[in-house]
Amino acid sequence: MEIQPIQTADGSWTLYSEKFQEHYHSTKDGAFNEALYKHVFPALSLMKKRDLLIFDSNFGLGFNSLTTISTILSSSRRAVIHSTEIDRELVQSLKEFPYPPFFEPLKDIIKSLSEKGEYISNNVEVYIHFQDTREFLQSWQGEKFDIIYQDPFSPKVAPQFWSVEYFELIKNVSHPETIITTYSTATPVRLALYENGFRVYSHTSEKVREGTIASMKELASLVEIDMEHKKRVSSKQPIWDRDY
Template sequence: MKKFIKTIDGSNTLFSTKYNQHFHDLKTGAIQEALTKHIIPSFEYHKNKKNLKILDICFGIGYNTLSTLYYLQKNNLDIKLEIYSPEFDLELINSLKEFVYPEEFKGLESIIKELLENKRYETETLKIELFIGDAREYIKTLKEIDIVYQDAFSSEVNSELWSVEYFKDIFEATKDDCIVTTYSIATNVRLSLYEAGFEIYEINPKGNRKQTFALKQKKESKAKYIDMELKKQRNKEAKAIYDKL
């Protein structure tokens, strides 16, 4: 088990030697990053839905999935939830049996244990599926997704999960009113989303860093709409990310 790294909100994270990046922003905090960058924007967008299907890219240490459950409990939300999350690193998943999760996840221990042992947890109101393998292939098996937590390592080191082809598969796996959340504001990432069919928006939650969310259809929103055609005209050097041949 690798050494735990404490983030500013007191939650632990890890460092990936494969990608040479921390799993979370140390100055934001692992839980706060999950909540502000993914969960709160998504649930506010779908505030009138009582059934939600979430694609969590990728499971990693599990903070996005577990923080979603914490958010539901904290806010007493009566929502039937399905979460699908791919993860290629089985060694990482097995090591999480020794990982020290924060106090906020007290009460989720039985879910964590069963998920790590069986890669699945299911009740009448909650289903979590952890898939060990290629996220690109897994996405092609999914349909009718409401929310996508796009939380892969950065496009500089993990480009296969930020390419136009990848986002086209996301487009096919999601509902017309889906939302894709991501921490990235990079122009090439936004172009990849746009060229896959998504409309691009920018938010700055509670004074934190700017971040991106994407919708399949342009809608009135308090968020800032990003005109990607104008961006392309003004920055002709900017290019979307495509799969390497």
């Protein structure tokens, strides 16, 4: 069965997963705007290091990695990106995907990722690991990540990527200044981050709906959510592995 791309609010295209019964991106925010304004711009502006080690959780169509590469290429920064994806056929099909014009200069990079699952140049390296994200996190022996794009399907259909135990794996591959970005604003997700000692921030932008940023670090430019208060007054609980 051929999968038809679906146009999102900003004109960029995404896909719909029959298996998970969900779009790969928010159709309301737009696939490109979501990558740019919920993940890449906030992460790259909050994390000041020149050489970045990034984990892009669940590659999908690769919008977060590709938007990062575009932004890095017009700066003096370097990025090494590791990403996970279980659907190898999806990645192989990406050289034909109707990406936004912003990615036009990345044609050779997209071809390399699609055919080889990696791309290596002087200032950008991308490695797609075709394995389960939790397995990858458990076996990661490299340095701690500076930025983590937390972008799996939603807690409703993929709770294993939003539980307290999952964020413990994320904590184990993080350092005290790591920036985590996600589209989810759900209280159980924020509580699961908080249970692991992350501070939780609301991130707003005129272009997209609210998202969440988490870090062990104080981020003075963002509005921090009083999670202790939330824990006391909310009827919601963090997601635990035993709950699904």
